[in-house]
Amino acid sequence: MERTRERYYLSYPKVLIKEPILYQLVKKFDLMFNIRGASVSEDMGLVAVEFEGTQEQIERALAWLRQIGVTVEPIEKNIIE
Amino acid sequence: MSYVTGLKCRECGQDYPISPLHVCETCFGPLEVAYDYAAIRKAVSPAAIEQRPHNLWRYLELLPVDAPPQIGPNSGFTPLLKVERLGAELGIRNLYIKDDTVNHPTLSYKDRVVSVAISKAREFGFKTVSCASTGNLATAVAAHAARAGLQCVIFMPEGVEAGKIVGSTIYGAQVVIIRGNYDDVNRLCSEIADKYGWAFVNINLRPYYTEGAKTFGFEVAEQLGWRLPQHIVLPTAGGTILPKVAKAFRELKEVGLISEGECRVHCAQAAGAAPVIQALHKGADLITPVKPNTIAKSIAIGNPADGFYVLRAVRESRGWGEVASDSEIIEAIKLLARTEGVFAEPAGGTTLAVTIKLLAQKRINGDETVVVSITGNGYKTLEAVGNAITQPYVIEARLREFDALFEQLNGRRSLAGAA
Numbered sequence: 385m386e387r388t389r390e391r392y393y394l395s396y397p398k399v400l401i402k403e404p405i406l407y408q409l410v411k412k413f414d415l416m417f418n419i420r421g422a423s424v425s426e427d428m429g430l431v432a433v434e435f436e437g438t439q440e441q442i443e444r445a446l447a448w449l450r451q452i453g454v455t456v457e458p459i460e461k462n463i464i465e
Numbered sequence: 466m467s468y469v470t471g472l473k474c475r476e477c478g479q480d481y482p483i484s485p486l487h488v489c490e491t492c493f494g495p496l497e498v499a500y501d502y503a504a505i506r507k508a509v510s511p512a513a514i515e516q517r518p519h520n521l522w523r524y525l526e527l528l529p530v531d532a533p534p535q536i537g538p539n540s541g542f543t544p545l546l547k548v549e550r551l552g553a554e555l556g557i558r559n560l561y562i563k564d565d566t567v568n569h570p571t572l573s574y575k576d577r578v579v580s581v582a583i584s585k586a587r588e589f590g591f592k593t594v595s596c597a598s599t600g601n602l603a604t605a606v607a608a609h610a611a612r613a614g615l616q617c618v619i620f621m622p623e624g625v626e627a628g629k630i631v632g633s634t635i636y637g638a639q640v641v642i643i644r645g646n647y648d649d650v651n652r653l654c655s656e657i658a659d660k661y662g663w664a665f666v667n668i669n670l671r672p673y674y675t676e677g678a679k680t681f682g683f684e685v686a687e688q689l690g691w692r693l694p695q696h697i698v699l700p701t702a703g704g705t706i707l708p709k710v711a712k713a714f715r716e717l718k719e720v721g722l723i724s725e726g727e728c729r730v731h732c733a734q735a736a737g738a739a740p741v742i743q744a745l746h747k748g749a750d751l752i753t754p755v756k757p758n759t760i761a762k763s764i765a766i767g768n769p770a771d772g773f774y775v776l777r778a779v780r781e782s783r784g785w786g787e788v789a790s791d792s793e794i795i796e797a798i799k800l801l802a803r804t805e806g807v808f809a810e811p812a813g814g815t816t817l818a819v820t821i822k823l824l825a826q827k828r829i830n831g832d833e834t835v836v837v838s839i840t841g842n843g844y845k846t847l848e849a850v851g852n853a854i855t856q857p858y859v860i861e862a863r864l865r866e867f868d869a870l871f872e873q874l875n876g877r878r879s880l881a882g883a884a
Binding site: 390391395397420421423425426427428430432450455456457458459460462463464 | 476487488491492493494575596597598599600601602622647648650651652654655656665667668671702703747749750751753754763766767768769770772
């Protein structure tokens with residue numbers, strides 16, 4: 385399977401800030417990740433991350449992240465203007 | 466001659482050569498064009514610029530192109546209207562409208578950013594330009610691509626009105642509708658930009674594209690006689706125009722085109738898509754994404770690419786920001802049209818409605834010089850105000866019918882004033 389790298393911003397709502405989400409992600413989907421930037425405030429967390437895996441692994445991981453309430457967007461964020 | 470020195474990461478400061486790159490490889494921060502301001506200072510003067518053609522390229526030294534541009538020869542240099550009747554109604558003595566409803570050729574401020582992006586696309590040798598858009602950006606890219614002789618592919622999410630599609634296909638663009646929600650479209654377009662090597666104006670050409678927005682600020686200052694207003698109110702969607710107008714004002718000082726003055730830069734968002742204002746009001750640095758729900762479709766962006774930089778520019782200038790509800794937006798559109806004969810799209814109604822709030826909050830004083838930014842034309846968004854207009858009278862084609870109507874309405878300003 386061809387491996388690919390994709391770059392995302394993950395926005396965590398307040399209730400998820402203390403959850404070890406990226407750890408769970410690796411365990412569940414066997415993805416590699418590389419954090420390039422992160423900030424946490426009282427209300428939310430923001431992580432800039434690069435995932436490496438197969439397209440299918442990444443798709444499934446993104447679907448899971450969205451399902452648990454993480455906003456997942458390409459690092460370009462909203463580009464539909 | 467270009468005065469551009471390269472691209473620089475806005476976060477970590479890493480330098481990159483001029484190329485179709487938009488994100489820092491190290492920290493994923495956005496890249497911005499850097500200039501040799503000392504050299505520009507020696508090359509420009511108000512008198513020299515005033516001799517140039519009335520288009521956005523009159524500020525060539527502060528734009529990121531190598532050669533005299535061929536794109537957008539009639540874009541920019543839109544009117545700065547002193548609006549006495551509206552000013553009297555609101556109680557602002559020196560009120561101006563920067564009127565991009567008449568920008569050439571597609572009647573919105575996007576003609577500025579796209580002129581610069583497509584000029585740069587040609588310099589880089591791209592054959593295809595592209596964007597993801599539901600409105601003004603799509604139209605501007607399609608029209609400028611046609612004139613530049615470039616292929617154009619426009620991506621739109623499912624459910625876009627037929628009229629929006631015509632606004633691109635009429636120029637020969639190929640429109641691709643993507644099934645799925647906005648998140649899916651965003652992600653796919655990022656992947657396509659990466660894989661196909663096209664010039665996506667607001668993705669891989671974003672550093673150049675956003676520079677075009679500075680021309681809005683340059684023009685305001687020049688049209689005020691090379692000085693800054695005390696306040697400018699700008700809409701925020703993706704976050705392009707506001708930080709770039711602030712940058713334009715800084716650059717004008719840096720290169721000696723203006724010598725002094727401070728302008729408070731204020732942000733306007735629709736209440737149904739206000740992630741930046743929410744962060745501003747909370748005093749937060751991070752922007753929590755929202756799901757947009759407003760009639761102001763052209764500024765309905767839930768997670769703006771440059772939202773953080775909007776916050777920073779507003780705070781640095783000691784400006785502020787407010788939201789406008791859909792009904793406030795419509796009332797403001799009608800007020801501007803009724804008093805000044807300018808028909809704005811809902812983004813313009815938003816900036817005017819927010820100006821009125823800032824005045825009520827005494828953040829703007831009626832004696833100060835205020836510029837309200839109108840970035841798009843209401844003729845493109847008739848549906849937004851369709852139910853809010855005064856309905857016409859319908860009569861048979863007989864004089865006595867009109868006589869009866871006139872009698873009925875006599876005393877009302879609408880018809881009696883014509884007698």
